[in-house]
Amino acid sequence: MKENKTSILGKIRQKLTPDEMFHETEIQANKLGAIILFNSGIILGLIMLLTAFGIFPLSWESVFYPSVQALVEIAILVTICLIVKHDAWWLKHLLIIGLVFVYARLDSMLTHKAAILMVIPVVFSCRYFSRRLTLFTSFLTTVVFFCSAYWGATHGFINLNIVTFEEGTKMVATGGFLGDAIKNAGATDGMLIKNTLLFDYLPKWLMFSIVSVISCNIARRGRDMVVTQHEKDIKSARLEYELNLATRIQEDMLPNVFPPFPERKEFDIYASMTPAKEVGGDFYDFFLIDDDHLCMVMADVSGKGVPAALFMMAAKIIIADNAMMGKTPGQILTDTNALICSNNREEMFVTVWLGILEISTGKMVASNAGHEYPIIKSPNGEYEFFKDKHGFVIGGMEGIKYKDYEIDLEPGSSLFVYTDGVPEAENGKGEMFGAERLLAALNDNNNETSEQTIKNVKSAVDGFVDKNEQFDDLTMLSFKYEG
Numbered sequence: 001m002k003e004n005k006t007s008i009l010g011k012i013r014q015k016l017t018p019d020e021m022f023h024e025t026e027i028q029a030n031k032l033g034a035i036i037l038f039n040s041g042i043i044l045g046l047i048m049l050l051t052a053f054g055i056f057p058l059s060w061e062s063v064f065y066p067s068v069q070a071l072v073e074i075a076i077l078v079t080i081c082l083i084v085k086h087d088a089w090w091l092k093h094l095l096i097i098g099l100v101f102v103y104a105r106l107d108s109m110l111t112h113k114a115a116i117l118m119v120i121p122v123v124f125s126c127r128y129f130s131r132r133l134t135l136f137t138s139f140l141t142t143v144v145f146f147c148s149a150y151w152g153a154t155h156g157f158i159n160l161n162i163v164t165f166e167e168g169t170k171m172v173a174t175g176g177f178l179g180d181a182i183k184n185a186g187a188t189d190g191m192l193i194k195n196t197l198l199f200d201y202l203p204k205w206l207m208f209s210i211v212s213v214i215s216c217n218i219a220r221r222g223r224d225m226v227v228t229q230h231e232k233d234i235k236s237a238r239l240e241y242e243l244n245l246a247t248r249i250q251e252d253m254l255p256n257v258f259p260p261f262p263e264r265k266e267f268d269i270y271a272s273m274t275p276a277k278e279v280g281g282d283f284y285d286f287f288l289i290d291d292d293h294l295c296m297v298m299a300d301v302s303g304k305g306v307p308a309a310l311f312m313m314a315a316k317i318i319i320a321d322n323a324m325m326g327k328t329p330g331q332i333l334t335d336t337n338a339l340i341c342s343n344n345r346e347e348m349f350v351t352v353w354l355g356i357l358e359i360s361t362g363k364m365v366a367s368n369a370g371h372e373y374p375i376i377k378s379p380n381g382e383y384e385f386f387k388d389k390h391g392f393v394i395g396g397m398e399g400i401k402y403k404d405y406e407i408d409l410e411p412g413s414s415l416f417v418y419t420d421g422v423p424e425a426e427n428g429k430g431e432m433f434g435a436e437r438l439l440a441a442l443n444d445n446n447n448e449t450s451e452q453t454i455k456n457v458k459s460a461v462d463g464f465v466d467k468n469e470q471f472d473d474l475t476m477l478s479f480k481y482e483g
Contacts, residue, residue, distance in 0.1 A: 021230055022129060022223075029127040030086040033095035034078050036124060040102055041074040047109065066105040073098055092128055096121060096137050104148035115204050118145050119211045126215050129223035138212035142205065149201040246309040247275050253313060254283060258451065266359050267294065270450035271477040274458065281308035281350065282419045282475035283316050287323075292359050295323045298371065298417040298477055299352040302393075311348045315340065315394070319354065329354045329367035333394060333402040337369070341398040349395035353417050355407070362409040362481055367402045369394045372420055375442065379412030383442040385435070411483030416442060416453065421472035425461050428468045433461055450478035 044067045050056045051063040077098045084091060103117040110117075118141060125137040251273065258270055271284045281301020289295050297319055301312045318339055322332040333352060340350075353374060355366035366374070370393035377383040391402040409415070418438075425433040441460035448456065454476050461474060 022226060025226060026092060026128060027086050029124075030081060030091050030095060032127060033092075033099065033124065034081040034086065036120075037074045037077055037095070037098060037102065040099075040106075041071055041078075044070055044074075044102075044106065047106075063109055066109060070102045070105045073102055092133065093136075096125055096133070097140065099124060100137070100140050100144050104144045107145060108148040115207075118204060118208050122208070122212050122215045126218045126222065129219055129226055131216050131220045131223070134212070134216045134219045138208075138215070141208070145205075145208075146201060242306060246306045250283070250309050250312060251275070253316060255286060260286070261288070264359075266482050267357075268450045268480040268482065269294075269296075269478070270454055272454050272458070272475070274474040276421070276470045276473050281312040282421065282473040283312050284417075284475055284477045285316055285320060286477070287320065289323060289326065289356065294357045294359055295320075296355050296357070296415075296417070296477060296479060297352065298354075298419065298475065299350050300371065300419040300421075300475070301350045302348050304471075307346060307348065311346075311350065315350045315352075319352065323354075323356070328404050329356055329365055330402040330404040333367050333369050333391065334400065337394045337400050337402070338398065340395045344395050347395075349393040351393050351419075355415075355417075357409070357481070362411070362413070362483060364407040364409055364415075365404050366407060367391065367404050369402060370396075372418060372423070374407075375416040375418075375439070376407065377414040377416075377442075377446055379410050382446060383414070383416060383439055385439075409481040411481060413481045414446075414450075414453070415477075415479040415481075416457075417477050418457075419473065419475040421470070421474045422457065422461060422476060424472060425465050425470055425474065426468060427465050433464050437464065450480050453478040 047056065048063060048067050051060060056063070077095060080094065081091065099121040103120055107117045121141055122134060122137045125134045128134075254273060255271065260269065269286055271286065273282055273284065281299075281303065283297075283299050283301075285295075285297040287295055297316075299312070299315060299319075301308045301315065303311075315336065318336045319332060322335050327335065332354060336352075350369075351371040352369040353366065353371040354369075355364050355374075357364045366388065368374075368388050369391045371390070373385045373387050375383050376386045386407065388405055389403065392400050394400075407415075423433055423435050423438055427433075437460065438457065441457045442453065444460075445452070445456055457476060458474065
């Protein structure tokens with residue numbers, strides 16, 4: 001719990017600069033860049049292989065040197081990434097520049113056969129969520145690919161659609177490629193460069209410009225989304241901390257030291273609350289009003305979260321204050337209801353079972369405000385529901401008068417009270433634990449101590465629900481009267 005608290009507080013207090021906020025994103029983008037470069041090296045190797053076997057109509061010299069240079073660049077960049085573990089502020093610029101030059105070399109060889117190469121670096125730059133970096137990539141790509149188009153016009157694939165000859169020009173290929181025949185027929189380097197830039201590079205650049213605009217927008221929107229998500233994470237962490245704090249306050253307000261009255265041998269009492277994922281409003285309480293009267297309370301506040309926890313605290317204090325005045329259970333609940341209804345803007349309510357035991361005689365006076373039936377066990381009998389007369393929930397309506405009823409406990413008798421989270425616990429099939437299973441769990445070992453009784457019921461509920469997530473607290477109180 002302490003470690004969890006520390007991590008949550010860390011998130012709340014963490015005010016990140018933009019560089020810190022995007023640090024992990026940048027590392028992941030660097031890893032992606034290294035992967036792209038590595039795969040590009042494989043493609044370059046295949047191009048060299050296909051050219052060597054004469055499948056690609058390119059001269060070996062025009063492929064070998066640019067490919068080797070690109071492979072060396074790739075090897076250096078990937079090695080640098082591994083050395084710095086993809087974590088360096090300058091690495092993104094190095095990767096972008098490397099990608100642009102590697103793909104420019106590929107473009108100079110394949111020319112019009114690989115128009116998509118021009119957009120890969122700028123699309124990749126979006127992963128850094130930096131509009132400035134994407135603009136830089138677009139400008140660099142424009143310049144470098146212009147140079148690659150210039151060089152590729154005479155050394156790469158020749159686009160036959162941009163070659164112009166006078167009518168009647170004849171071409172003869174004598175064992176070479178068609179590109180060689182075109183050059184032999186009078187296609188000058190100047191004509192090839194001019195037509196390549198005009199009819200190949202320019203249309204490609206116009207399409208690239210559209211992609212660049214879209215990429216800049218994606219980078220900006222992505223950055224905004226990361227910032228927004230970070231703010232949501234801060235709010236979520238703050239809410240989680242508040243809920244955990246409410247849970248701890250709720251737990252600390254309940255009696256949690258057992259045995260609570262080690263000097264009293266007339267009774268054995270134990271209680272527990274197992275909170276669900278979401279903060280609820282269950283609570284139990286027990287205290288000595290005087291030397292001969294023990295008050296026991298089991299309650300369940302409507303709703304979840306911090307409001308329910310705050311309402312629970314208020315209800316617990318009001319009930320205890322009224323009980324210490326020597327009132328009967330019915331009077332306690334009546335006065336508690338009147339006070340809560342007088343200022344209940346949220347219209348919350350709480351179900352309460354309250355009993356006051358006269359320890360010397362075993363006579364218990366109780367009252368029920370819309371709560372679950374208590375379960376009683378006689379000395380030699382089994383646990384059974386004591387179907388008392390319910391009153392209305394506290395906080396639900398003004399002017400309610402709650403009635404008392406009596407229970408006579410003999411030495412060896414037991415009492416078990418609980419909240420609805422116990423019978424309403426669900427398994428993966430949507431089935432509820434139910435009242436019958438609760439009685440069965442109590443009667444399987446009905447002569448146990450109060451602590452063991454609660455542990456038996458908790459074990460039965462856990463076995464029934466298995467790993468299914470629960471959304472209500474499990475709150476139980478077990479009491480054994482020794483006389």
